[in-house]
Amino acid sequence: MHWLFSDIGSVLQSATLVLAALFPIVNPIGSAAVFLAMIPESDASLQKVLAQKITVFSFFLLFLSMLFGGKILSFFGVSLYAVQIAGGVIVSITGWQLLGRDAGPTSSTSATSSDILDHAFYPYTLPITVGPGSISVAVALGAHLPSQMHLDSVFSPKLLVAAVLGVAAVCAVVYICYRWARTAEHMLGKSGTTVLMKLSSFILMCIGVQILCSGVRAFLAAMHIPH
Numbered sequence: 001m002h003w004l005f006s007d008i009g010s011v012l013q014s015a016t017l018v019l020a021a022l023f024p025i026v027n028p029i030g031s032a033a034v035f036l037a038m039i040p041e042s043d044a045s046l047q048k049v050l051a052q053k054i055t056v057f058s059f060f061l062l063f064l065s066m067l068f069g070g071k072i073l074s075f076f077g078v079s080l081y082a083v084q085i086a087g088g089v090i091v092s093i094t095g096w097q098l099l100g101r102d103a104g105p106t107s108s109t110s111a112t113s114s115d116i117l118d119h120a121f122y123p124y125t126l127p128i129t130v131g132p133g134s135i136s137v138a139v140a141l142g143a144h145l146p147s148q149m150h151l152d153s154v155f156s157p158k159l160l161v162a163a164v165l166g167v168a169a170v171c172a173v174v175y176i177c178y179r180w181a182r183t184a185e186h187m188l189g190k191s192g193t194t195v196l197m198k199l200s201s202f203i204l205m206c207i208g209v210q211i212l213c214s215g216v217r218a219f220l221a222a223m224h225i226p227h
Contacts, residue, residue: 011162014149018166021141022062025133025207026170032177033200034128036185036193037098039116044182046113051178053120054129059171061130062138066163067154069139080136081218087132088212094127095205099198129174133211 039050073080141163142154151159185193 014162015165028174028177030200032181036181055175057125065138066142081215084215091208098201
């Protein structure tokens, strides 16, 4: 552990970079509003379990994307811009659908507790919480951090610690926002919740369009087509 204490400044700096890069695109507050609009009025224990599952899934999805994202895409011959284009379409459609949905609790008879928990990964984690934009940023961080920390591999212990700290900080905020989303809804009231949900849905749709445009721009650049 001597290496960790001797380079703690570098590790914390890289962890802060991970947090700063991922937090705006994950957007836990806005995502919590979208999440709340998609689930029925559930009891506190169910929401707690669901928030825990989403947090764990989000952590591993972001962390593994940083470590293996680039290699997995290369193995399957999938480019990053393809992920951005496909993901941007999905996120845009989700945002558009939520814009047309009334705010407020969904009927509890439409879904059982097991049904809700079965959807903890899709769509609550992917793409609502960790979308293609977040994955793209995580993959880019995995490629950038080794050079910033003057390391040869993404599997260096110092880089792994920095990645864990940064991703864990983001996911901790995700848990807080999702766990007490219903409480915040009651504090905001119906009007405040409607405004927040519509605004978050619109931002989600805009993020999807931006991701799509970034993917198209990257595709045109790869094809050497002026844009």
